[in-house]
Amino acid sequence: MMIKEKQVSQAFYQFILPFSWKAGKIRNFILYLQKNQFTSFHLNELQNESAYYGGYQVSHSEMESFFLPLTSQFLFPSSGHEKGFQRFTKAFSMDGLLSTTELKLPFLIHSIDLIICPYELGFITVRTEIKDVSLSNAIEFANQINWKDFEDLLPDFSTFVNWDSPPPFLEPDKMHIQSLLQFANEEAIDELDVFRSVTLCGGDAGNHEYITNYVQDHIYSRWVPNTYICVNEHCFTCLTNSSNPNLMTLAKSFYGENYYLHLINLFNKLVFVKIAHLYSTIHIEKDYNKIEKLIYFINSFTSNFFFAEYPAKLEGQELFKLFKRAYNIDSLYLNTKETLFSLFKYEENSVTKKDSMLLLVLTLYTVICGIFSMNLFTKDLEGKIHWSHFKSYNPFEYFAVFIVFSGIIVVAILGFQSLYQVIQERKNKKQWDEQAVISSRFPKKSN
Known part of the structure; x- marks a missing residue:
């Protein structure tokens, strides 16, 4: 297909980089962000509705109502002492320059988010904007940018x-890319423009039938032909030829509800893939503690952070389905359910075998003690013990002594072992909960 070059008057990009934070350093991590002027994000701080988005504004109340009744609880915790996505944001409002052998493109950096999530995951989001460029250069910009451009x-x-x-x-x-492109002069948008923007194909178009099928599989067509929304496993893109008043509405959703829809599904995908990876590293006959941890991991995630319910509004439901399909969430969830079932079956069989063995040992001791009992030598334990009497015992009496005292030792060992396991389980669950929730470890903001 022939590419007809088009002009983009404004292009907004949110570059999202997932990362893994180091266990045990979360407190210092938060202090580091506070020291570097990152502000914790809370919906009740309405002054921040227009603080980070290059002159555009989000609505905190609409964001909260959009994700009711369930997901708003962990997306927007009211303090650093609650479980969920702990977001820290800093406005930069500075100029940047993308320089390659073929392209020099100035851009703006509006702000950066650091979002610390449960399960040692997090996201860095860099908000940028470019103006008055060709669509090909806008795509090239998205292709060339990486975290090394911002790490300073x-x-x-x-x-x-x-x-x-x-x-x-x-x-x-x-980096996962979320983009909002406004075409100049209300120029018509076609499927090729959508395909190139979401796949970041600068000059490789392909055949018309393939492009049509691809776009139809990944598009949200509610506002076509003026606005196209398309999602794949790496990009979320919104293309519009609407005028500035409509662009304000699109930007509000772009930086608000759609941003969090993107984060939710990306977080779900990463957690499910992490579960699959952890499961693949388990030696089923040796790593009992890892099995316990993974079971707790899966249950805490699915009960606290993964919801089959969609946002209340129809638009949110439809977009959420689009993201879920792009990230293959349903298939990953089914795989996780099968993993949990396998772990439970193994744990059940292991506990059954352990209990059977314990019951066998205790039964043998009970039967033998019932046969020999302490009757063979208890008379020598009355009053002051005469140790010299033990020298005259016959083999059966020695065996009875061995059985009784070894039984006492076995019971004592089992008792101490059970107590140790209870203490260790509580300690492990506290540690696992800190990794899953991370809320209790947040320091209060210093004055």
Whole structure:
């Protein structure tokens, strides 16, 4: 297909980079963000509705109502002491320049989000804007930008994240892209424009039938032909030829509800993939503690953070379905349910075998003690013990002594072992809960 170059008057990009934070450093991480003028994000702080978005505004009340009744609880915790997405944001309002051998493109950096999520996951979001460029250059800009272009804005940030040894379920330096493109002069938008924007194909168009099928599989067509929304596994893009008043409405959703829809589904995908990775590393006959941890991990995630219900509004429901399909959430969820079932079956069988063995040992002791009992030598334990009497015992009496005292030792060991397991389980669950919830570890903001 022939590419007809078009002009973009404004292009807004949110570059989202998932990362893994280092366990045990969360407190210092928060203090680091506060020291570097990152402000915790809360919906009741209405002065921040227009603080981070390059002159555009979001509505905190609409964001909250959009995600009712369930997801708003963990998306927008009212304080740093509650479980959920802890977002810290800093306005930059500074100029940047993308310079390559073929392109020099100035852009604006509006703000950066640091979102610390449960399960040692997090997101960096960099909000940028470019003006008056061709669609090809806007696509090239999205293709060329990576975290290394911005890392100087967060000195020493690598101290708190696993940059050098990222978990295998994360793609190092792979930024997910959310874009809002306004075409100049209300120029018509076609399927090729949508395809190129969401796949970041600068000059490779392909055949018309393939492009049509691809766009139809990934598009939200409610406002076509003036506005197209398209989602795949790496990009969320909104293309519009609407005038500025309508652009304000689109920008409000772009920076607000759609941003969090994107984060929710990206978070769900990463957690499900992390579960699959952890399951693949378990040695089923040896790693009982890892099995317990993974079961707790799955249950805490599905009960606290994963919901089958959609946002209350129809638009939210439809967009949520689009994101879920793009990130293959339903399939990942089914795989996780099968993993949990397998772990439960193994744990059940393991506990049954352990209980059977314990019952066998105790039964043998009970039967043998019932046969020999302490009757063979209890008379020698009355009053002052005469140890010299033990020298005259016959083999059966010695065996009875051995059975009785070894039984006492076994029961004592089992009692101490059970007590240790209870203490260890409580300790483990507290540690796992801190990784899953992270709320109780947040320090209060210093004055």
